[in-house]
Amino acid sequence: MASISMILILAQSLMAYSQESFANLAEKISPSVVNITTSTTVAGRTGPQGIVPEGSPFEDFFREFQDRNGNGQGNRPRRSSALGSGFVISEDGFIVTNNHVIEGADEIMIEFFEGFELPAEIVGTDPNTDIALLKVESETPLQFVNFGDSDTARVGDWVMAMGNPLGQGFSVSAGIVSARNRALSGTYDDYIQTDAAINRGNSGGPLFNMDGEVIGVNTAILSPNGGSIGIGFSMASNVVTSVVDQLQEFGETRRGWLGVRIQDVTDDVAEALGLASAKGALVSDVPEGPAMEAGMQAGDVIISFDGRDVDDTRGLVRQVGNTEVGKAVRVVVNREGATQTLLVTLGRREDAESAVPASQPGPDEDVSPESMDLMGLTLSPLSAEIREQLELPESARGLAVMDVDESSEAFEKGLRAGDVITEAGQAQVVMFSDLEDRIAEAKEAGRKSILLLVRRGGDPRFVALTIAEDE
Structure with a gap:
């Protein structure tokens, strides 16, 4: 009976709170x-x-x-x-x-x-x-509102949206926080999802908590017909305040820049690297920039940035972007099973030139043009003729993918003819024997997959492929 009474009291409290007017706040x-x-x-x-x-x-x-x-x-x-x-x-x-x-x-x-x-x-x-x-410019002081801490907003909290929906003039709608940390398409996205009605014309308006603080800027809706269906998105205030402070001081943004290309650590990549869990950001390339100067290498897994754990690439990009330009930060990486701490002085992202793939120096010996089938791939060493076909520089070294079996794991993971494998097991490959040696080493270490560094048009990414028993 006691538990039933508690449930009834809680239900009555929720009903009373839900019927509380928003008029005073509005x-x-x-x-x-x-x-x-x-x-x-x-x-x-x-x-x-x-x-x-x-x-x-x-x-x-x-x-x-x-x-x-x-x-x-x-x-x-x-x-x-x-x-x-x-x-x-x-x-x-x-x-x-x-x-x-x-x-x-x-x-x-x-x-x-x-x-x-x-x-x-x-x-x-x-x-x-x-x-x-x-x-x-106003002759009299204007009434204003303050930003709140969006990180303290919880799913289920009441919120109120205000704005000019469909050109109808000042309007108020209320709802709850439906979800947190939503990403749409931007690099620095951190949206609060809400069911408070947001329509065209609400864009740029504030999303308030019950203390009258702005915890989001209403930006977008998910709708099949252009009207509100209860799925709206507001950019979190903790992102907005950082941007506004920079715009107010400099008239532009000044985001930190680490200078690496990164990708998420998937379960198969974690297994290939011998990591305990699929966390962190895997460095696929280190062009000239702050990270290269600090000694970071392709294949490093960034697990901590400026004292904060790194769960994935999205989190790292936001952490770096929100860090002041010129700050020296400690970056902890996992390199070949051991952790190292690098001190990186951040550059400015807006000033950074387009990333140029790191050159791959290697022996310039004439390699045989024969092909080899392995893991669903038909491979060939890079010859002068193949470099010309793939529009690669003379300095390019690796194994060219000439064909991919469409029923293979390699095809499923996106490898295609024209790709170039430059590393296997975090070591450079130039000849077939290099790849075979890396596969043998992975087997001896008890690993079921091997990590390949694949370049396509200069863009690098890591792919983990399962090692067959007979390979």
């Missing part, structure tokens, strides 16, 4: 939320392209039709407007919104809850997180 923070209207000059049409073929007898007819519907504007540029939302973060007029709300805008007008309008200028933008910082 009244308190509404003055800090703004509607954003942008104007953009769009080039006029130059003709009826895509409607009738050029030279068609109907071409003149459609041109006249377009001119009539364009009020005689013809090819003249026209004005296009768009709507979005934002919020004030300081009394002197700094405003946060989404980059896609103001991107390409010629004019930006901010409408405040009290009914007045002010023009805004762009302070800085960050397309990577879809955040933009604007500034308005």
Whole structure:
């Protein structure tokens, strides 16, 4: 009976809390939320392209039709407007919104809850997180809101979204945190998923916790029809605050740069490397940069960065990006079964040149062009002729994949003709005997798979393939 009574009390408490009004909170923070209207000059049409073929007898007819519907504007540029939302973060007029709300805008007008309008200028933008910082000049201090700690938000917490949905003006919707740490498509994504109604026009608006703090910036929805179906995404405030601080200070972002190419450690890769678990970030290439200067090598597994454990590549990219440029950080790597600590002075990602694959020096002896079938692959040493066919530099060394058995594990894991295997078991391979020796060593160590470093068009990645008993 006691347990039933407790359940009834809990249920009654939840019902009472769910019926609590959001009115006081909405009244308190509404003055800090703004509607954003942008104007953009769009080039006029130059003709009826895509409607009738050029030279068609109907071409003149459609041109006249377009001119009539364009009020005689013809090819003249026209004005296009768009709507979005934002919020004030300081009394002197700094405003946060989404980059896609103001991107390409010629004019930006901010409408405040009290009914007045002010023009805004762009302070800085960050397309990577879809955040933009604007500034308005006001004769009186503006009401503003503070950021909260998004890391403390829990699944099931109440949240409230505010903005300008579908151009209907200031609007409030409520829901809960549905999920945390969602990734959509960006490198630095860290979205809060919510079922609070978010529609077109809400972009850039704030997602509040019950203390009236901004814990997210409403950015995207998942919808088959363009309307809210209860799956909305807000960029977490702890990502936004870092971006906003940099935009406010520098007018641009300044993210840390380690200078490596990395990939996740899968179960088969962990087995091939003899790792206890599939955690960390596997370094597939180290071009010139901070990591190379610190002695990092391809095949290293980064397990700790600046005192924090690394679970996967996504986590590492965010950790590095959020670390200040020029900071010397300790990076712990697993190299051939032993841990090493490297001291890396981070560069700036925005200044980094495109990564260039590390050169692979090796003997320049003339190798035999014969082929060998192994693990579902037809391999051949790199000859001058094959290098020319694959458009590889003369310095390239390795075994070229000439064909892949479509029923093999190698094909399933993405290997294709034209790939080049440059390492096996974290040692360079140039001839068939090199690969055979590495396979034999893996067998002697009791491993069921071998790790290959494969390059395609200069881009490296590690692939673990199962070793057959007869190989």
